Each structure stands twice: as structure tokens, then as C-alpha cells.
Amino acid sequence: xxxxxxxxxxxxxxxxxxxxxxxxxxxxxxxxxxxxxxxxxxxxxxxxxxxxxxxxxxxxxxxxxxxxxxxxxxxxxxxxxxxxxxxxxxxxxxxxxxxxxxxxxxxxxxxxxxxxxxxxxxxxxxxxxxxxxxxxxxxxxxxxxxxxxxxxxxxxxxxxxxxxxxxxxxxxxxxxxxxxxxxxxxxxxxxxxxxxxxxxxxxxxxxxxxxxxxxxxxxxxxxxxxxxxxxxxxxxxxxxxxxxxxxxxxxxxxxxxxxxxxxxxxxxxxxxxxxxxxxxxxxxxxxxxxxxxxxxxxxxxxxxxxxxxxxxxxxxxxxxxxxxxxxxxxxxxxxxxxxxxxxxxxxxxxxxxxxxxxxxxxxxxxxxxxxxxxxxxxxxxxxxxxxxxxxxxxxxxxxxxxxxxxxxxxxxxxxxxxxxxxxxxxxxxxxxxxxxxxxxxxxxxxxxxxxxxxxxx
Numbered sequence: 001x002x003x004x005x006x007x008x009x010x011x012x013x014x015x016x017x018x019x020x021x022x023x024x025x026x027x028x029x030x031x032x033x034x035x036x037x038x039x040x041x042x043x044x045x046x047x048x049x050x051x052x053x054x055x056x057x058x059x060x061x062x063x064x065x066x067x068x069x070x071x072x073x074x075x076x077x078x079x080x081x082x083x084x085x086x087x088x089x090x091x092x093x094x095x096x097x098x099x100x101x102x103x104x105x106x107x108x109x110x111x112x113x114x115x116x117x118x119x120x121x122x123x124x125x126x127x128x129x130x131x132x133x134x135x136x137x138x139x140x141x142x143x144x145x146x147x148x149x150x151x152x153x154x155x156x157x158x159x160x161x162x163x164x165x166x167x168x169x170x171x172x173x174x175x176x177x178x179x180x181x182x183x184x185x186x187x188x189x190x191x192x193x194x195x196x197x198x199x200x201x202x203x204x205x206x207x208x209x210x211x212x213x214x215x216x217x218x219x220x221x222x223x224x225x226x227x228x229x230x231x232x233x234x235x236x237x238x239x240x241x242x243x244x245x246x247x248x249x250x251x252x253x254x255x256x257x258x259x260x261x262x263x264x265x266x267x268x269x270x271x272x273x274x275x276x277x278x279x280x281x282x283x284x285x286x287x288x289x290x291x292x293x294x295x296x297x298x299x300x301x302x303x304x305x306x307x308x309x310x311x312x313x314x315x316x317x318x319x320x321x322x323x324x325x326x327x328x329x330x331x332x333x334x335x336x337x338x339x340x341x342x343x344x345x346x347x348x349x350x351x352x353x354x355x356x357x358x359x360x361x362x363x364x365x366x367x368x369x370x371x372x373x374x375x376x377x378x379x380x381x382x383x384x385x386x387x388x389x390x391x392x393x394x395x396x397x398x399x400x401x402x403x404x405x406x407x408x409x410x411x412x413x414x415x416x417x418x419x420x421x422x423x424x425x426x427x428x429x430x431x432x433x434x435x436x437x438x439x440x441x442x443x444x445x446x447x448x449x450x451x452x453x454x455x456x457x
Contacts, residue, residue, distance in 0.1 A: 002062050003086040010079040010094055012103045035113050038219055040068050042105045042236065043081075045223040047088035047098055057404055059223060070106075079106075101227055101234045104141070108236035109219075111140055116238050130362040134237075134245050135351060141235045143214065143250065149349045151335045152214065153181045154251030156266045157191025158259025159225055160440055165258050168291040168324065169194025172255060175328030177202025177211070181335070184251055186243075187215020187234060188225025191257040196230040214250070218243045224402035239364045240395055244269045249352040252335040253285035255327060256317075258297045260440035261401065264304075264431070265394035269361060271305070272387025274316050278356035283341050284316075285334030292322035300434050307427040308390070309383050360388040367396030367406060369413050372452075377420035377428075393418055397432075400451030401441055410451045418454045429454050 044066050048059055065083040079102070088098045116122060116133055123129030138144065153176050157169065173183060173195030183199045185192035196213040203211035215231035218239055227234055237243040247254075248270060256267060267288075274284055288298055298319050305313050320327050339349055347354045365371065375389050396416055399406030410416065420428060435441055436450060 004063070004065070004083040005086050005089055005092070006082065008081040008084055008089065008092070008094065010081060010099060010102065012077070013096075013099065035109055039106060039109050040066070042109065042219060042222050043068050043102055044085070045226045046101045046105055046234075047085045048226045049088070049098060049101075049229050057407065060404075095229075097229060097232065101231060104234040105236055108137070108141065111137070112236070112238050127357060127359050127362060130242070130359075131245065131249070131353075131357065134242050134249065137237060137242070138235060138246055138250060138351070141233070143233060143235065144350045149339065150212070151181050151252045151332070151339070152184050152212070152250060153195075153253055153255055153331055153335070154184045154247050155191065155195040155255045155257065156186065156247075156259070156263055157194075157257030158263050158440055159188050159190035159192065160260060161190045161258055164291050165294055166190060166194050168289075168294075168322075169257050170198035171324040172257075172289065172327050173198025174202045175324045176255075176331065177208070178206060179328050179332045180206065180208065181328070181332060182212035182214070184212075184214040184216065184247065186221075186225060186262075187217050187227045187231045188221075189228055191259060191263075192225070193228035193230065194257075195255070196228065200230060216243055216246050216250075220403050220405075221398075223404070240265075240398075241362050241364050245357055245362065248273060248355060248357070250350070252338045253331050254287070255331060256286070256288045258290045258294050258440070260435050261394045261397040261432070264301070265391055265398060267301075267305075268387050268391040268394060271309070271313060271316060272384045272391060273355065273357055273361055275309075275313070275384040275387060276356050276358060282352075282354055283334070283338050284355075285331060285338065286317040287327055287331060288317055288319045289323075289327045290321060295321055297434075297438070300431060304427050304431045308379065308386070308424055313383070358384065358388070360385065361391070365392040365395055367392075367399040367416070369409065369416055372396045372416040372418060375418065377418065377424055379421065379424060393428075397452055406451070415450060416452045418452060420454060420456065422456050425454050425456050 041060065044059065044063055063083065063085060067082040069080040071078050071080060088094055116137070122133040124133060155173070169191045176183065176195065177199030183196050185195060199211060199213065212233055213230045214233045215227050216235050216237060217225065217227065218237045220240070222236070235246070237246055244266065254270060256263065270286065273279060290298060298321065302319065342349055345354060372393065375393055377389055377393065379386060381389070400410045400416055
């Protein structure tokens with residue numbers, strides 16, 4: 001049985017410490033609405049930072065007695081926590097980073113409930129309206145700073161990786177940090193934590209006092225991938241689609257480490273967006289990298305991309321193995337080109353407005369058995385449309401692997417069924433079988449039962 005704190009009173013020391021009466025009332029709506037359970041679950045995930053598990057249901061069972069209550073005080077709020085994980089405290093006092101992330105969750109959930117919904121000021125049925133919502137979500141979280149030209153390297157990769165791959169992620173993060181780059185990841189463990197950990201040491205060596213370790217997550221995945229302890233700017237996006245767009249518009253370059261279906265989903269999203277003709281001239285550095293022993297992983301991933309989309313897609317990414325310094329040097333050089341391009345085209349340094357994101361990449365995909373089976377997976381589609389459908393397929397596999405609702409649906413109705421043309425079916429099947437064999441689907445690795453079947457059309 002895990003050790004818990006019977007009762008703790010937590011007061012914000014961030015922007016939430018000074019509030020208007022209207023803002024206090026808005027935040028307290030979380031207490032009296034259907035958002036109370038969502039906040040409780042996200043709060044528990046934040047306080048479980050550092051736990052090496054992706055089994056959200058097990059975590060919720062372990063802390064079934066955990067409760068959180070908002071109390072309104074004069075011009076402010078405070079939280080009463082009961083039976084909270086003791087790991088979030090030192091000598092009875094909540095760790096400051098955990099405290100800040102806890103109130104970031106409250107800030108974002110309150111904003112989402114008030115602003116990002118049907119009938120709000122954002123027209124989420126249009127690409128422009130959705131992008132505007134993504135911008136405002138990031139702005140209200142304090143991620144934009146006037147005149148700031150600091151470069152952000154987005155690092156994607158799996159939470160279930162080998163020790164050598166994790167150590168390599170740290171080395172790349174270290175080299176990026178030495179070159180003054182900030183780090184943005186999905187905020188969880190594994191390849192999301194490693195680059196941040198390496199960058200903290202490099203920033204300390206370079207006397208960078210305001211290093212940024214940005215974590216972008218969403219309610220459906222935060223419990224399975226709890227924010228790692230290094231994240232100092234946490235943002236909760238409403239769904240995976242807006243999360244992916246936030247990465248693409250906030251970051252100046254991408255580095256992708258080994259991973260599983262979630263990493264492939266992210267890669268397909270980015271390649272699909274970049275494949276749109278309107279984005280042909282937009283520079284967007286993308287490096288796939290890992291230790292030398294991960295060569296087979298990237299070879300298989302490259303084979304999959306070329307089999308599905310053709311070898312022309314290789315022009316949008318470069319694979320570098322076993323050379324962290326080269327990865328960092330090329331990333332920094334490419335980002336300098338990105339910033340020059342934005343200056344020339346009067347685009348913001350902190351938000352990639354020029355990038356065209358089709359609505360197919362923005363509409364939330366609900367991975368039901370019916371929707372998964374109905375996905376059109378054929379190479380007859382334009383490349384960016386096929387990438388969109390494949391991205392949804394892999395998003396569904398993430399849902400069935402680690403999201404509570406998806407796991408439950410697979411248990412009740414059996415595995416998802418995907419239907420694809422023979423060449424595409426073979427490519428997907430080969431890639432996914434490799435992931436299962438290498439333990440890339442879940443942290444527990446061996447013994448994994450696939451949540452999918454693939455059949456021909």
C-alpha cells in the first residue's frame with residue numbers, strides 16, 4: 001500500500017495567487033461541475049510524477065481514497081488534499097515543482113471549460129478558429145514572451161524505451177542545452193524526460209538561469225504519462241489533435257527518438273502536415289535519432305514510411321545514429337534558418353502561423369471500434385490525407401494501449417479492427433509486430449496482448 005498524506009493545504013505561489021473575484025468564481029466552477037473528477041484525476045497524475053508506470057487504472061485504484069477540494073478565500077483559492085501521494089511532499093510540504101504543475105492543471109482545466117467548447121468565441125469547425133484556440137491556450141499558459149527569440153527543440157519519443165536509448169536521449173538533450181536550446185516534450189517519462197534531464201546539466205554549465213522545460217499533454221493521457229519532475233512549464237491541451245498542433249507551432253525544430261505507436265502517430269501527423277502543397281517551402285527541421293543499436297528500429301520505420309508514401313517523403317527528415325553532438329549542431333543550424341525565414345515572411349518567432357494545418361488533422365478523433373474499422377487506408381488517397389487517416393489509426397492504438405477508456409473498450413468488445421490495402425497492411429503489420437517483439441507497446445513489455453487486428457480490404 002502506498003504511503004499517503006492524510007491532509008494537506010496547498011496555496012498557489014504563481015499567477016493564480018492574485019485573482020479577481022470573477023476569476024475565483026470561474027475556478028470554483030470546477031468544484032461544482034462535471035470537471036471535478038477530471039481535475040482530481042489530473043491532479044493525482046501530477047503528484048505521481050516519477051512513478052514508472054503507464055497503467056492509469058492501477059494508479060487510480062492505488063489512490064482510490066485521494067480527494068481534492070477547492071476552497072474559496074478572499075481574492076483567491078486554496079486546495080485541500082486528502083490521502084495524496086507522499087512522494088509529492090518533503091517533510092510535509094509539497095515539492096514546489098509539483099505545486100506549480102498542480103495549479104497549472106487547475107488553470108488549464110478551468111480555461112478549457114470556459115473557453116474551448118461549442119458556442120465559445122473560437123470557431124472549432126474551421127482551421128483558422130482551431131489554430132486561434134491553440135494560440136490562446138498557449139498564451140494564457142504564459143508560454144509566449146514579447147521579444148523572445150529563444151529556440152525551442154521539440155523532442156518526441158516513447159515512454160517505453162531501453163536504458164541505452166534513454167541514456168542517449170539525455171546525451172542529445174545535453175548537447176542541445178549546451179547550444180542554448182530549450183526543450184519541449186510530451187512531459188512524460190522515457191524519451192520525454194531524458195532530453196530535459198540532459199539539458200538541465202548543460203544549462204547549468206552554461207549558466208542559463210531561465211532554461212525552459214515545456215511539457216504539453218492532454219487529459220486522456222496525463223495519467224498514463226505523468227509529468228516528469230523536470231517540467232517547469234506545463235500545459236494541458238483539450239485533445240491529442242490540439243496537442244500535436246501546439247508542438248508544431250511552438251517548436252522550431254523536431255528531434256524524434258525511438259518509441260512505439262504514439263511516436264509513429266506524432267511522426268505521421270508532422271509528415272502529413274508538411275506534405276500539404278502549401279507547406280512545401282516552409283523550413284521545418286526534423287531529425288530521427290537514437291544510439292547505434294537502434295539502427296534496426298529506424299530502418300524499419302524508414303521502410304514503413306517509404307512503402308506507404310514513397311521515397312520522396314525522405315526529403316523531410318534525416319536519420320542520425322549515435323552522434324548526439326551532430327544532432328544538436330544540425331538542429332541549431334536549421335533553427336537559425338527557421339528564424340530567418342520567419343523574419344523574412346513577417347511571421348512570429350514564437351508561433352508558426354504560416355504552417356498550413358488541414359482540418360482533417362484538427363478534428364478530434366474518437367477511437368471507437370466502429371470509427372477504427374471505417375478508416376480508409378489506401379495509397380490511392382493524396383499523401384497528406386492518407387497520413388491523416390494513418391495518424392488516426394495509430395492514435396486509436398495509443399487509446400487501446402494506455403488510455404483507460406480505450407483499454408476498457410478493448411476488454412469489452414475485443415481488439416480494434418483495421419482494414420487496409422495489401423501493401424499498406426503488410427507494412428503496418430510488420431512494423432507493429434516489431435514493436436511488440438521489442439517491448440515498445442507498454443512499459444511491462446513482454447506479455448503484451450495486441451489491441452488490434454489488421455485485415456485486407
